[in-house]
Amino acid sequence: RRSYTTAEKRKVVSYAEAHGDRAASHEFDDIAESNIRLWRQQKELLELEATLVEWIAERRQQGGGVSIAEVRMKALTIAKTCANTAGFKASYGWGDRFMNRHGLSVRCRTTVAQKLPLDSDTKLLQFQKFIIKLHKQHCYDLSLIGNADQTPLNFDNPYNRTLEVKGDKTISIATTGHEKSRLTVMLVCMADGTKLLPYIVFKRKTMPKNVIFPNTIHVRVHPKDWIEEALMLDWLQTVWAKCPGGLMRKQSLIVLDAFWIIPGAMTKTLQPLDVTVNKPMKDALHRKWNTFV
Numbered sequence: 001r002r003s004y005t006t007a008e009k010r011k012v013v014s015y016a017e018a019h020g021d022r023a024a025s026h027e028f029d030d031i032a033e034s035n036i037r038l039w040r041q042q043k044e045l046l047e048l049e050a051t052l053v054e055w056i057a058e059r060r061q062q063g064g065g066v067s068i069a070e071v072r073m074k075a076l077t078i079a080k081t082c083a084n085t086a087g088f089k090a091s092y093g094w095g096d097r098f099m100n101r102h103g104l105s106v107r108c109r110t111t112v113a114q115k116l117p118l119d120s121d122t123k124l125l126q127f128q129k130f131i132i133k134l135h136k137q138h139c140y141d142l143s144l145i146g147n148a149d150q151t152p153l154n155f156d157n158p159y160n161r162t163l164e165v166k167g168d169k170t171i172s173i174a175t176t177g178h179e180k181s182r183l184t185v186m187l188v189c190m191a192d193g194t195k196l197l198p199y200i201v202f203k204r205k206t207m208p209k210n211v212i213f214p215n216t217i218h219v220r221v222h223p224k225d226w227i228e229e230a231l232m233l234d235w236l237q238t239v240w241a242k243c244p245g246g247l248m249r250k251q252s253l254i255v256l257d258a259f260w261i262i263p264g265a266m267t268k269t270l271q272p273l274d275v276t277v278n279k280p281m282k283d284a285l286h287r288k289w290n291t292f293v
Contacts, residue, residue: 194243
């Protein structure tokens with residue numbers, strides 16, 4: 001059974017509209033008239049896909065990365081401007097078929113996954129028992145149990161993977177030239193779901209001039225963008241002390257991302273922030289950056 005590209009279908013539809021389905025069938029290798037009728041009914045979707053392919057090509061020519069999620073969102077946006085596409089959902093299955101129809105694949109940078117230690121189950125149980133013991137001993141409010149994590153970010157945030165035509169050996173993504181410019185963000189979430197204000201440290205000696213930062217973040221500077229002892233004390237006073245109950249000097253518990261607290265190679269298992277907050281935050285930053293570029 002032969003498959004047809006969107007370009008071929010559009011060509012057949014255009015001919016059929018001018019000369020009829022039967023004539024189009026004879027003109028294009030006896031394609032079944034039922035298929036031609038179906039393609040004519042799907043004309044708007046064919047136009048949508050053609051527009052989408054052009055958009056992807058334009059983004060890639062500019063060096064921007066394109067994710068399948070962005071393609072699905074763009075397809076829904078285009079569908080709103082087309083007639084006869086009210087039932088179009090841009091589902092995951094449609095995304096896979098779209099990629100196959102147009103010879104696209106997801107190209108990504110390979111990484112080596114971190115292996116859990118052999119005694120990971122034992123370490124996990126010991127860590128949980130330790131936290132539960134402290135909780136029972138001091139009767140912490142859930143609003144005063146927090147997980148804090150420092151995560152480095154680059155000013156350049158290109159996608160590590162993008163849609164690209166199959167067979168291309170060079171996969172380039174544009175950057176702003178600031179790949180080595182970094183900052184560190186301290187994020188905190190509490191056991192009751194509260195998120196404290198982000199604490200951001202730029203790698204520089206002085207605060208940026210003529211820049212007004214929003215009051216929803218705390219900004220500091222450090223020559224090496226580290227949160228060392230002085231900045232940690234500042235964080236305790238400006239962020240942690242402002243959490244609900246913090247000013248009342250109630251006892252609280254912070255689980256930090258430090259080797260003397262989190263057992264080696266178990267960050268992703270014991271740090272809720274590492275997976276449930278940091279990852280979505282970085283994904284959102286990727287999308288914002290890609291749109292900006």
